[in-house]
Amino acid sequence: MHMITVVKNGRLNPDVRLWTGISAVTVAALTLAEFLVQVFLVGARPALDDSVALEEFMARTANQTLFTILIDTFLMAALIVFLGGFRQIITHTRPDLQWVADLAFGSGLLFIGVTLVGDGMEGGTALDTMGLTLDASSLRALTVGHTLLFGSIGCTLTALIAAASGYVTLASGALPAWTGWVAYVVAGLNLLAVPTMFGGTSPDSFFAAGGAANAMLATFPWLVWVVCVGFVTIRDRRRFHELPPEVQAATGAAPLAVR
Known part of the structure; x- marks a missing residue:
């Protein structure tokens, strides 16, 4: 397996399928690390x-919270690579579907931006406890704000990413059809999670904003789809002569180029 591809003009380019897969596996690994830090x-x-309990909790977990945000920042960087690679795979196979692939890519970038804003707000709750007078009202406001960003707002954007990705996957044939259907299921589950914004903020409520329902209906299925696409792109064993004629003509490379 090579990380470079020889194209017909003789220059070496990154293997988009391989790097899409590597970035997807990286997203999965960092998500697992973030989950473990958050739980334990x-x-x-x-x-x-x-x-009183909120101030004590924020002060006690400030460094752990900042570490979680650091992990999430690298996770978002890996997700940018994944989304860019996925878009390239689709548009290389079906250039006429570029506008739909751009919907997935653009909404993905917006999702990343929203997530990083939420990370900044959550980081604010940690920094607010370091050498400053604690203010429970500001901690509460920042927490509620980033809960919506990580919750219903993020779910809406993820649903758009997944729906567009499912469509271009099935229409282009660039990836196995089952990954497209998985993407549609992910889109539906994320839409089901959107109403959790009306579930309040109780940490004990399953349907609270940003609560367990959000993780089970939105975050986990989305991660499953990313990992599935990642492994498929890494292990894709189609050879050059097995690709559609239009893809062969567009690629114009040796059999090693498609792996």
Whole structure:
């Protein structure tokens, strides 16, 4: 397996399928690391109306929260590579589907931007406890704000990414059809998670904004799709002569070029 591809003009280019897969596996690994830090080092947040407990929790978990945000920043960088690679795979096979692939790519970038804003707000709750007078009202406001960004707002954007990705996958044939159907399921589950924004903020409620329902209906299925596409692109065993004629003509490379 090579990380470079020889194209007909003699120059060496990155293998888009391989790097799409590598970035997807990186997203999965970083998500797992973030989950473990969140569960074992940060723990469950107290109720937002318990000012004393909230201040103590934020002060105690400040460094762990910042570490989680650091992981998430690298995760978002890997996701940019994944989205760019996925778009290239689709548009290389079916250039006429570029506008739909651009919907997935553009909404993906917006999702990343929204996530990083949420990370900044969550990081603000950590920094607000370091050498400053604690203010429970500001901690509560930042927490509620980033909960919506990570929750229903992110779910809406993820649904658009998944729906557009499912369509171009099935229409182009660039990836196995089952990955397209998985993407459609992911889109539907994310839409089901959007109403959790009306579920309140109780840490004990399954349907609370940004709660367990959001993780099970939105985050986990989305991660499953990314990992599936990643492994498919890495292990794609189609050879040059097995690709559609229009793809062979567009590629114009040796059999090694498609792997």
